[in-house]
Structure formats: structure tokens, C-alpha cells
Amino acid sequence: MIGVLVAIGVPVLAALASIGRLTRFAIRALTRMAQPPWYPAQVAQQMLSIGWLSLPVVGLTAIFTGSALAQQIFIGGSRFNAASTVPAVTVIGVVRELGPVLGGLMVAGRVASAMAAELGTMRVTEQIDALVTLRTDPFRWLVGPRILAAVLVMPFLVLVSNALGVMGGWLLATQRLGFNSAQYLATTARYLEWDDVISSLVKAAVFGFFIALMGCYHGYHSGGGAAGVGKATTNAVVSSFILILLSNLIITVIVFGS
Amino acid sequence: MTSAPTPRIELAGVTKRFGSRQVLAGIDLAVAPGESLVIIGGSGTGKSVMLKCILGLIPIDAGSIRVDGQEVAGLKGAALDAHRTRIGMLFQGGALFDSLPVWRNISFALPGSAAERKAAAIDNLARVGLGPEVADLKPAELSGGMQKRVALARAIAARPPIIFFDEPTAGLDPITAAVINNLIRTLVTDLKITALTITHDMASVRHIADRVAMLHGGKIIWQGPLASLDGCDNAHVRQFITGSAEGPIQMPGARA
Numbered sequence: 468m469i470g471v472l473v474a475i476g477v478p479v480l481a482a483l484a485s486i487g488r489l490t491r492f493a494i495r496a497l498t499r500m501a502q503p504p505w506y507p508a509q510v511a512q513q514m515l516s517i518g519w520l521s522l523p524v525v526g527l528t529a530i531f532t533g534s535a536l537a538q539q540i541f542i543g544g545s546r547f548n549a550a551s552t553v554p555a556v557t558v559i560g561v562v563r564e565l566g567p568v569l570g571g572l573m574v575a576g577r578v579a580s581a582m583a584a585e586l587g588t589m590r591v592t593e594q595i596d597a598l599v600t601l602r603t604d605p606f607r608w609l610v611g612p613r614i615l616a617a618v619l620v621m622p623f624l625v626l627v628s629n630a631l632g633v634m635g636g637w638l639l640a641t642q643r644l645g646f647n648s649a650q651y652l653a654t655t656a657r658y659l660e661w662d663d664v665i666s667s668l669v670k671a672a673v674f675g676f677f678i679a680l681m682g683c684y685h686g687y688h689s690g691g692g693a694a695g696v697g698k699a700t701t702n703a704v705v706s707s708f709i710l711i712l713l714s715n716l717i718i719t720v721i722v723f724g725s
Numbered sequence: 726m727t728s729a730p731t732p733r734i735e736l737a738g739v740t741k742r743f744g745s746r747q748v749l750a751g752i753d754l755a756v757a758p759g760e761s762l763v764i765i766g767g768s769g770t771g772k773s774v775m776l777k778c779i780l781g782l783i784p785i786d787a788g789s790i791r792v793d794g795q796e797v798a799g800l801k802g803a804a805l806d807a808h809r810t811r812i813g814m815l816f817q818g819g820a821l822f823d824s825l826p827v828w829r830n831i832s833f834a835l836p837g838s839a840a841e842r843k844a845a846a847i848d849n850l851a852r853v854g855l856g857p858e859v860a861d862l863k864p865a866e867l868s869g870g871m872q873k874r875v876a877l878a879r880a881i882a883a884r885p886p887i888i889f890f891d892e893p894t895a896g897l898d899p900i901t902a903a904v905i906n907n908l909i910r911t912l913v914t915d916l917k918i919t920a921l922t923i924t925h926d927m928a929s930v931r932h933i934a935d936r937v938a939m940l941h942g943g944k945i946i947w948q949g950p951l952a953s954l955d956g957c958d959n960a961h962v963r964q965f966i967t968g969s970a971e972g973p974i975q976m977p978g979a980r981a
Contacts, residue, residue: 592818593816593818593820594820594821594822594823596782596816596820597814597820597821599782599809600809600812600813600814601833601834601879602834603834
């Protein structure tokens with residue numbers, strides 16, 4: 468009996484401790500971000516790295532997914548004479564869910580891993596200790612700019628992702644499925660609501676926060692040389708994926724559940 | 726009768742434990758102003774931990790660390806920053822910021838405009854024997870010896886009265902190591918710096934030290950002037966300076 472309790476209790480306590488450490492890290496990052504000195508050049512550099520350099524992967528993912536979605540809706544809708552719903556369902560599906568979620572996952576794969584690897588390498592090569600000895604707070608110099616840049620840039624990336632996802636559906640529908648271009652676009656515009664766009668942007672900002680937070684957290688606490696950096700990178704990607712999917716579900720239920 | 730000057734750095738009964746491992750078990754040590762003290766000891770004996778405790782990077786469990794008479798343990802915020810302005814640090818691997826050019830690494834903590842900071846960086850590069858053409862390079866474009874020199878330039882850039890050198894010649898060929906040793910000795914003498922160096926390299930010890938201390942088992946087991954090192958009858962010190970496999974110091978994990 469005691470063995471069973473230990474087997475359950477140890478991982479539960481470890482998980483609670485991890486959540487506590489992560490929460491403390493996040494609070495520390497947010498409070499330090501609010502205090503000077505600020506480093507706008509660092510923020511701009513991170514915005515370029517996270518936003519501009521993620522555009523190709525986010526854009527391609529959106530186009531391919533939007534096209535595939537339109538094809539599947541057409542096939543499924545044809546079974547009960549609802550093939551004409553392709554533009555409406557595509558735009559709702561892309562803007563509400565696929566644009567932000569797939570965009571977030573793609574950025575997480577690219578950015579959270581890069582942040583964890585960079586900060587992890589800085590940790591094991593004592594660059595973070597060097598920052599401290601040079602009277603520079605790593606939370607203000609390294610963590611804060613990355614979180615701020617990710618929160619600012621992700622909504623723009625998701626806007627692009629949404630637009631390209633809808634365009635992918637339009638391309639496939641008009642070139643392969645025989646839809647009229649003007650009618651497709653008119654239907655798309657009619658079914659797209661402001662709530663969809665705003666919820667998409669809110670999701671994007673939340674995802675950006677979690678991506679940068681997990682990348683920085685795992686990198687900052689990396690240890691054990693190259694293997695430790697590799698583990699931090701993997702943990703950053705996996706945990707940011709989970710937080711993106713979980714927070715997406717929560718926001719969707721809150722915004723659209725009623 | 727004149728009283729002895731206040732030690733620039735003074736450790737008394739400093740202990741530090743990581744989990745079940747007692748790394749520092751009561752360190753008592755004093756470094757006088759302008760003195761160059763070298764601490765020797767095997768790998769994993771806590772030499773780097775001791776430096777990081779003095780810098781306030783690692784909190785101690787018990788004891789006292791005083792720098793210029795001020796207690797370091799418990800310092801926070803601006804007081805801790807003020808403490809750190811008194812100390813420059815040369816890290817074992819250099820710890821140069823990969824993403825910044827050499828001149829920004831050196832002038833990282835310096836005030837002033839970009840042009841003033843770059844000029845100061847070039848001045849400090851000259852002090853360590855490097856030309857201005859190095860200023861715009863990234864650390865990855867430099868050899869190991871050049872990286873150490875740049876890190877040395879960064880450590881002295883703000884002219885701190887105290888500098889810590891963590892394994893300054895680790896990983897360098899003997900000639901480059903000799904150049905680094907010369908530079909450290911010259912800087913310590915010219916800039917009247919109090920230096921605390923940790924190293925395994927006996928050539929560095931003989932070149933840099935005014936005084937030597939040996940850390941073993943979490944304690945300082947011997948200390949004395951450099952001139953008394955070779956005549957020392959402490960078995961641990963004798964084994965260390967002769968590099969003998971036989972003696973009281975056993976490699977961790979070695980069979981008895």
C-alpha cells in the first residue's frame with residue numbers, strides 16, 4: 468500500500484514542484500520586464516528572429532493546410548449535398564483554429580527550440596554568469612525581450628497564416644473543385660466575423676507568451692553540458708506544444724462555448 | 726605598533742552543500758590588497774564554487790565573506806551590483822557573448838556612447854596585446870588564446886580593484902599559456918589589482934602567485950608564500966605539485 472502511495476506521490480510532487488518553479492520564473496520575468504532598464508534593440512532583434520524568419524514555415528503550413536481542409540470539406544460535404552459550404556467552413560476552421568494553432572506549433576518548433584538551445588549554451592558556457600558579474604540582469608537582457616517580442620509578433624504571424632490558409636482553400640476550390648472565384652470570396656467575407664479574428668489574435672499572443680516562456684525557462688535551467696542542452700531543447704518544444712493545445716482549448720471554450 | 730591592513734577579501738567558516746555533497750566545509754582565507762593569491766586543488770574540490778560564492782552568484786550555507794570589510798552574504802539589488810563592480814572575472818572558457826562583436830563584449834558594462842565604448846574597448850585590446858582589427862570580429866572567429874585575451878580585456882575594462890581568474894590557461898598550448906600568464910602578472914602589477922586565481926597549472930602558479938593556498942576536502946589545508954611552496958612538507962601539496970599518482974589524494978572513483 469505504501470509502495471503504491473509512493474509511486475503516485477513522488478511524480479505528483481515532482482510535477483507540482485515543476486509547476487511552482489515555472490510559475491515563479493514567469494512572475495519573475497514579467498515583473499523584471501516592467502522595470503527599467505529596457506533593451507529595445509534586443510526586442511527588435513528578437514522580433515526579427517521570431518517573426519520575419521518564421522514567415523516561410525508558417526506561410527507554407529497555412530497554404531497547404533487551407534487547401535487540404537477545403538478538399539476534405541468538399542468531399543465530406545458532397546455526401547449530403549453540402550459541398551457549397553467549403554468557403555464558409557474553411558474560413559471559420561482556418562481563422563478560429565488551424566491558423567493560430569498550426570502557426571503556433573510551427574513557431575514553437577522553430578523558436579522555442581532555438582531559444583532553449585541558445586540560453587542553454589549560454590548557461591553551460593557560463594555566459595549567463597558573466598552577464599550577472601557585468602551587472603546585467605539576465606531576465607531583463609535575455610528573457611524579457613524574447614517574451615515581449617513573441618507576444619507582439621505572433622498575432623502578425625497568425626494574421627498572415629489566416630490569410631494564406633484562406634487563400635490556399637480558395638486556390639484549391641477555384642482551380643480544382645470548380646468554385647466561382649468571386650462567389651467564393653464573397654461567401655468567405657460573409658461568414659468571417661470580428662470575434663473570429665479577435666479570438667485568433669488573442670490565441671496568437673497567448674501562444675507567443677508560452678513559446679518564449681518555455682524556450683527561456685528550459686534553456687535558463689539547462690545543465691549537464693551538450694546532453695543537458697539537448698534535453699532542454701526537447702522539453703521546450705514538447706511543453707510549449709502541450710501549453711499551446713491546452714490554452715487553445717480553454718480559449719475556444721470560453722469564447723465560443725456558450 | 727601598526728595594525729595589519731584590512732584584508733581585501735576575507736572568508737571565515739564558509740560552507741556550501743549541494744544535496745548530499747559538502748563542497749565547501751569551512752573555508753578560512755584572507756587576501757591582502759594588491760596581493761596575488763593562487764588557489765590550487767584537484768578537479769571538483771569547489772574552487773570555482775568558492776569564487777562564485779564571493780561574487781554572490783551562489784549563496785553560502787554558513788560563514789562569512791567580506792570584501793573590503795563589507796559582508797557579501799545577504800546582499801541584494803543595488804548593494805549586490807555595487808559589490809560586483811569591485812570585481813572582474815575571467816571565466817574558464819572565456820564566457821564571451823557569442824552574439825556580440827569583440828568590442829561590445831569588452832565594453833559591455835561600460836557607460837558612454839557607442840564611439841566612446843568602442844575606443845575604450847580598443848584601448849583594452851591593446852593592453853592584452855591585440856590590435857584594433859579584432860574589435861569587430863565575433864568571438865567564434867577567434868582562436869582559443871585570442872578569446873582568453875579578449876575575456877581578460879573585458880575583465881579589466883572597468884578597472885576593478887579585484888580580479889578573479891578561473892583556470893586562465895586551461896585548454897591552451899604552453900606558449901599561449903605563457904603569454905596569458907605574463908599578461909596576468911603584468912596587469913596585476915601595473916594596475917595594482919588584487920588577484921585571486923584558481924588553477925591546476927603549476928607553471929601559472931609559479932608565474933602569477935605571490936602566495937599559494939591549497940583547497941582539499943572543502944577546506945584550505947595549506948597556504949604560504951610562493952617561495953615556500955617547493956619546501957612545503959604537506960603530503961597533499963607535495964603530491965599535487967609533483968603530479969604524482971601516489972599519495973594521499975585519490976582520484977574520485979579510483980580503486981583503493
